[in-house]
């Protein structure tokens with residue numbers, strides 16, 4: 001006889017699609033290969049360091065067929081329904097090296113100290129084609145800025161129209177011919193629907209600030225980064241996450257794309273983020289359940 005709990009899971013179609021049910025794939029040849037490439041490209045991440053994490057068997061790929069790595073740190077058993085769920089994304093822009101390297105440092109921290117107080121899902125390098133080439137680029141292999149390729153909020157202009165009229169057609173901000181035209185942005189779209197994060201965190205460089213889109217009190221600072229809300233662009237993850245999906249988005253802008261922050265600052269940013277998640281996101285998930293966000 002099949003246990004009732006299993007029948008429930010099967011009936012709502014969760015088994016087999018939730019990545020955290022998929023076996024880890026640390027020795028998967030695609031994982032091995034991309035970790036070698038990441039280690040070769042980034043001075044601050046070794047292939048062994050990249051391979052030391054347990055990845056979900058690759059199920060998403062970039063335009064050029066590179067695997068898009070995912071790693072999951074589950075909530076403590078029995079607390080899954082109550083704890084904040086954090087979708088964490090590094091390397092949306094391929095030439096922001098530090099955003100990938102620092103994400104790996106935080107993965108190391110989690111690997112050593114994960115307590116199950118939160119549920120984390122990491123995509124440490126969303127744009128492998130942009131990073132893993134001789135001259136790294138902000139855009140993906142189709143020359144699309146992934147951070148302008150999401151669905152815009154209804155009251156915002158179409159990203160392509162905004163780019164033509166307001167962004168002076170600068171190539172590095174090209175949003176693609178239609179929202180979600182790119183496999184890499186589709187990954188985030190799918191993960192948001194499947195994983196249903198409480199908060200999204202994305203890491204960029206080099207503006208040296210903390211940005212925030214959401215209807216709750218943002219973190220005042222993360223380590224040396226002070227809050228400075230820049231406003232949102234149609235098609236950006238902040239615009240999509242908050243204005244379309246009602247999920248607060250923390251955008252970490254590291255000070256330099258090619259220079260790592262001090263270890264002390266990397267640790268302080270992490271501690272401040274976790275502290276904010278603890279106080280704010282817990283309260284927010286209760287508010288969200290009651291349906292009165294904002």
Ligand SMILES: [Zn+2]
Pocket residue numbers: 092093096203204205
């Ligand atoms: Zn960026």
